[in-house]
Amino acid sequence: MNTVFLHCRPGFEGEVCAELSEQASRLEVAGYAKAKPNSACAEFICGDAGGAARLMQGQRFSRLIFPRQWARGEFVELPESDRISVLLERLASYPVCGSLWLEVLDTNDGKELSTFCRKFEGPLRKALVQAGRLIEDPRAARLLLTFKSGREVFLGLAEPDNSAPWPMGIPRLKFPREAPSRSTLKLEEAWHQFVPREEWDKRLAPEMTAVDLGAAPGGWTWQLVNRHIKVIAVDNGPMAESLMDSGLVEHARADGFTFKPRRPVDWMVCDIVEKPARSAALIETWLGEGWCREAVVNLKLPMKQRYAEVSRLLERIEDGLRARGLRVAIGCKQLYHDREEVTCHLRRLDR
Template sequence: MKTLFLHCRPGFEGEVCSEIAEQAARLDVPGYAKAKPASACAEFICHDSDGPARLMRGVRFQDLIFPRQWARGRFVELPETDRISVLLAQLADYPVFGSLWLEVLDTNDGKELSNFCKKFEAPLRKALLAAGKLKDDAALPCLLLTFKSGREVFLGMAEAGNLAMWPMGIPRLKFPREAPSRSTLKLEEAWHHFIPRAQWDERLSSDMTGVDLGAAPGGWTYQLVRRGMLVTAIDNGPMAESLMDTGLVTHLMADGFTYKPKPPVDWMVCDIVEKPARNAALLETWLGEGLCREAVVNLKLPMKQRYAEVRRLLERIADGFKARGIKVSIGCKQLYHDREEVTCHLRRL
């Protein structure tokens, strides 16, 4: 198993290759990354058979920015019929698994394979249980089958707790009809990704306060209000009346880049369309000056050298906090609901 297979947003294959190659170099895992444009996937081919396992042990999937999912394994050609027998034979040298995910790529061809996977999963699961290859044990590795077609599958595995939260890294979030814009799903997904669900009541509680910079019409404000927070919405544009009617929102027509709260708040969120360096500086100011305890901010990406630019901005932010002598945890991810952007989460420690 010399291949590490990674899912991503179509068009960001190059960023995945750059990121995973950098991680491999850091861990001294020899190999090379490759990808086809718009394929929604990339591969890192290791020179050594234990390379993918070493790479996955040395990296927390949660810390990767552009990959949506990963697994180590190999490609398998499948016949038109009796695919299960071929898969069972190929799994002979794999361990026992605690879960099974059938995945497709985020492309039009992948979407067409979804129905096939839904029909194929039940008989495959039954066969794996009968063969002793699948047990109900959350501590065991996950078996990930990524179907590129009905005749080709990547037979992969990942350790429990070191893979995406959802198959293919795509969350199953329902758009709330009362939310004023679909951007609300960006912030909800960010909370799922960056905050353990068991900590939501503590870190997203109803006795907290928040500021939404560039709030109108209120997609992100809606998520704060949904948690019962008192919110100051900063934007020269109008806010949704439904949010104002809650009595939890104060709307100020002001510049989001110059506004500062008195007193400090628990949360700052920002989805302003602006140059990424300016939004990154905003993060450094709010956390560095103690204006908030936690923040979620989107950084819009440039057309070229996107991974290099994100890394540069994250390092600049980290250096700024170090110079101030404060400790801040920094997370960054291109979420499923992001487009040409990444989402940053910072928490003052």
């Protein structure tokens, strides 16, 4: 159990390797990262016994940017038949687990394995319960089986409070037909990622106010209006008529980078296609000047050195706000509905 296995968006394996290598160095965990391009996964091989556990215990998963899911464990080769007996034998040295997830990779091959996993999960779960290897305990370690094929699986463990809350790190969100664009799911996923569900009624409450920069045609505005939040939609382009008819949207035809609200708002959201450094400066201005209390902003990524660039920009934002004497919580994640971008969430803690 000396390997950390991680899921990610295909094409971002290098970013996961760079990020885990940096965190392992910080925690003095010896090892190396490896990944195949477009495989949707990466591994960190620890050099010392117990290194994988120390790495996961010393790092909050929610603070990682590019990994979608992680687990510590080992690869197991499976026969064509009687796979369950092989798994039970290997699991004899594992702790008793409180839940079971069967996962696949976010690739075409992975999608083809989904049917196999659905059929295999029932018999496996029954066998684990009968063997005393699986109990209903949400506090106990989660058993994660990631199938790379029907003959190879990563047998992993993760703590429920320090791993993704969804299998493979992918929330199952349904596109609302009333929304004017599919980008609406980016903001909904950001709320699931950064705002605890039990706080939605307080932090995303009716009659709150928001500004949506680069709003047209209104995918992100729709999410705010759906929560009965009053929105100033800033964009020179047209907004969906259904949103304007809601009575909750004011359309300001202006440049999102020069717009200034007449009074502070609760939320600022922004999904403008722009250089990430300029978007980072925009975040610092809105939080630093007190124009908003919380913000969700997408940073479009460069072609190379993407993890290094994101880390640099986050550090710049944090340093800039600290220099203003502000306490701000900052989160950043490449969400499932993101593409060549990451989503940042910031919240002022002094109000």
